Amino acid sequence: MSEYETVIGLEVHAELKTKSKCFCSCVNEFGGEPNTHCCPVCVGLPGALPVINKRAVELTIKAGLCMGCDINDIAVFERKNYFYPDLAKAYQISQLVRPICLHGGVTLDSGKFIRLNRIHLEEDAGKLVHKNLAVGTLVDYNRGGVPLIEMVSEADMSSAAEAVEFMTKLRHNLIYANIAECKMQEGGMRADVNVSVRKKGETKLGTKVEMKNINSIKAVERSILYESARQIELLENGGTVKQETRRWDDLKGENYPMRSKENSQDYRYFPDPDILSIKIPRESVEKIRKEIPLLPAERKKKYIEEYNLSNYDAGVLLSEKAYADYFEQCVQLYNKPKGIANWIMSSVLTIIKDEEEKVIRISPKNLTAIIEMLDKKQISQQDSRTLFAKCWEEDIDAKATAEKMGMLSSLSSGDIEKVVDEVLAENPNACEDFKKTPERVLPFFIGQCMKKTKGKADSELVKKLIYEKLK
């Protein structure tokens, strides 16, 4: 096994977050009763003509900027012709020779740069639902015409893990920059996977096998592992790898050859005469660049270098845009990023990590208020936990509630000193023991003070006073 290496290329499709479809004004929305988001254009009625969506072009440019691509100053759209029931016009409007974005890429955590070949804009096809012999296959064009970006990588990845990381980073960038929602369960992101193997050290590429339309990152991983193993076994047994498209069955965890003409399609691409070339002025590109928020890679750098978070902690916070945004909102309100990070990870994330919908039910205002009160020793650890739980359940104000529940410490340092004096006076033997072994007796004294103050005493102050008095 180890004398072979795997070479992987991905073509990732993501549905763009526009309000209307790519070439008509039908709504771009998942679901709906069949054929209720349709019009003559997206159903391919005679006489209908495509009218391109400005936002789709803008979001494609934005995606290109996020991945460091060059943006072409003229973009051309081509027709990709083939017959299939989910393709209403019998051609897909896509881009071939002059896509909107070229080159660019993504840097993995290891520092390895995975190059992109291009990012282009195209339209999605409708959906086929295969029922049974009586009913047949049903065609629904709701998804037809939804704008997609296709991000094509070079064959730079050498393991399933790298492919997973690449696709995850792509996904995060798209979500962070508000380009696509990438809801995997709604088909918001899919990948075509190209896998080949070759002997280590060999520069020539092996024969590649393609698996299309894989719609989860885990399935991408499984398909790569399976296919590279399949090819290696084949070669080790003296066979040859056939260049083909194979269908990945994620439930069975295997792939098998496709009978269809998939392998010998001639798409007869030519520039779509219904769509003029699109000019992309430099100023428009710069305007779009300004729209891009700080992306995950840059945010991580900031969290580590400016906020002094650990690599691990930064990673956890950035694993979901919602967490990162929440974290940053908190830091805006109360500039203690490390403390806030700890609270989020230990309290917030532990609750929601197993939930379906990861909704953070405590406002940044409340969380930071609690942390601040705790830092200022206005409330105790115990109280802070109670308060947190209450704020999670109910829509209340943390500060006001702390006050109402009598949590706010009304003890002055003078009061605390009085209590310390009381405790010391009541426990003369302990005072003697303290002089010998302070670390062992200290907890007892602190405990007694806490009892007397119902937990409100500042343990640090207590400790200080005891040391002062018994020295």
Next chain:
Amino acid sequence: MLSKEEVKHILALSSLEADDEEFEVLQRRLSQMEEFVSQIKNADVDEDVSVEDAVDMNTLREDEPKESYPVEKILANAPKQKYGAFAVPLMMEDD
């Protein structure tokens, strides 16, 4: 003269079929047509075709959704429909 294989290939690309009799006539006619346009092949030209009349992206359609057509209108001319969708015979995996 276009070869039989070429004509078969073109039929497949065009999703058309022809029986033996039709095929012969078709082969002949297509060959005549191909010959008619073959002067194009031999013409010497190096004009730049790309980039005619490009339209500024800022003049493109605004991303505002409009009401779709009612499903009845969409399906009105369908030769076969079921449950609000166009119906075709059950497709085998690789159809």
Next chain:
Amino acid sequence: MTDVTKLGVLETAKLIREKKVSCEEVVRAYIKNIEEKIVLNAVVEVFDDAIDEAKKVDERVKNGEKLRALEGVPMLIKDNILITGKHAGCASRFMQNFVAPYDATVIAKLRNEGVIFLGRTNMDEFAMGSSTEKSCYGICRNALDTSRVPGGSSGGSASAVGANLACASLGSDTGGSIRQPASYNGVYGVKPTYGRVSRYGLIAFASSLDQIGPITKNIEDNAYLLKVISGKDEHDMTSASASVDDYNEIKSQKSYKFGICDEVEKQLTNLVTKPVYDKIIEKLKKNGCEFVHFSIKDFDLCLPIYYVLSTAEATSNLGRFDGVKYTVRSERADNVPEIYTKSRSEGFGEEVKRRIMLGSYVLSSGYYDAYYNKAKKLQRRLTNQLTDAFKECDAVLLPTTANVAFKIGSKGDNPIDMYLEDLFTTLANITGVPSFSIPCGKGEGDMPLGLQIMCNKFEERKMYEIAKYIEKLLKGENV
């Protein structure tokens, strides 16, 4: 009382407005003509609501309501332009069940002016043809001689106007399909500048060449109707933002500078109709017009360029006719691949299938560069050559066709013989310039001949002005 069916668009609108005739009378008169001249087979369907619509117009007139400019004017529409609720068959058995769910933009515009749609006209299937002999409705005949073709593909639209079956009609022109039939029937037909008129709702043949245009009984009607249907349309990205002028406005010149293409002249020397055109040039010269000669080196490639570009675009545009969504479906199909191949093979006529196949061929891997891409480059070069010519002249003049309308069935089976009909007309489609065909003389069998007046892009107003000038001269009137 004058036969109201001999009148044109503007005249009829005026009569109705002035209450000199009722709209219902007009419509019934035209329907009577259609029935009497049924042998022409120019009209495929008379809409059953035409008389009701006419009655509505008469009510509006009676009630003194504000009337629109073309209130009550009956027009016939080519079978490939969509009218809501009406069949649009494209003269194909494949489309026999299709009822349009929306209006073409041109239809909406005409409707807004008060036009009544009388019915739809015969054509060559999917607009592929030059004789209207290839229609599922049967052949159409020339208005002036029923043994001859009306031309095509807008044969029905032109024959109908020539035979006074409506005030005017709409046709479509991809390689000459308005101008050639107009010329054959002695009427007036225009192909506007590409992009002048919206193609939304026109069943597409060749997207970069198609244009809709009016066919009329006189120049003024033609200019007026073209103005009504022109303009930028948000549904058609290729429609132009160029401003729409009053095409009937005359800025008046006493004489013009005309361009004659050397290669066209060369073709003319072989034609029996040459004397007719020589006489026209004589008359114009006598009246002070200048003639400049220019060469379009690629002129002889017009037809091959046209047939490569148009069939390539057509093969792609016709992919959507598939037996799944809105066409007839083959009864013999057991699975999806068969639905495609059997439905399409049964549904499309022979010429359509041949062009679809040629189109696939010229786009296919290995041939794209040699054919399609080359043809695009030649198109560019050809356009530049013509644009250069317009620097030296006001308009280019050339015959519309090589001869008068030919006898039905005389072209035989070789498709190429038919393609040569487009000899003089494809130039305007390939280059995108506007071209207007007017009757200009007679040929064999006393059949009409047409003269094309071509101007630079978006110069329709000048084109019509020149047409009026030439017509006046030909009629011996003072200009």
